[in-house]
Amino acid sequence: MSELPDCFYCRKDQRLHDLMIEIAPLGVSTLYLFKEQTHPGRCVVAYRGHVNEFFELPEAELTLYSRDVARAARAIKTAFAPSKIN
Numbered sequence: 001m002s003e004l005p006d007c008f009y010c011r012k013d014q015r016l017h018d019l020m021i022e023i024a025p026l027g028v029s030t031l032y033l034f035k036e037q038t039h040p041g042r043c044v045v046a047y048r049g050h051v052n053e054f055f056e057l058p059e060a061e062l063t064l065y066s067r068d069v070a071r072a073a074r075a076i077k078t079a080f081a082p083s084k085i086n
């Protein structure tokens with residue numbers, strides 16, 4: 001897993017900051033909240049390295065990433081009280 005020059009998650013450049021607000025670094029990822037909140041709590045848990053699909057992660061990283069996603073989901077549940085989290 002390496003960084004890609006055109007990926008705004010890897011670059012953390014203005015394109016990213018135009019769309020999202022960094023909420024917190026997690027274990028192997030960063031939680032971002034979309035500025036556009038048609039769906040309250042819409043966010044992304046961006047893995048620290050570049051992968052196209054989460055299932056491409058090695059098993060150990062997949063476990064750590066899953067923990068981050070669960071932690072983010074709990075926070076979203078607390079903050080936004082959604083009826084369902086996708």
Ligand SMILES: [Zn+2]
Binds near residue numbers: 003008011051
């Ligand atoms: Zn990337």
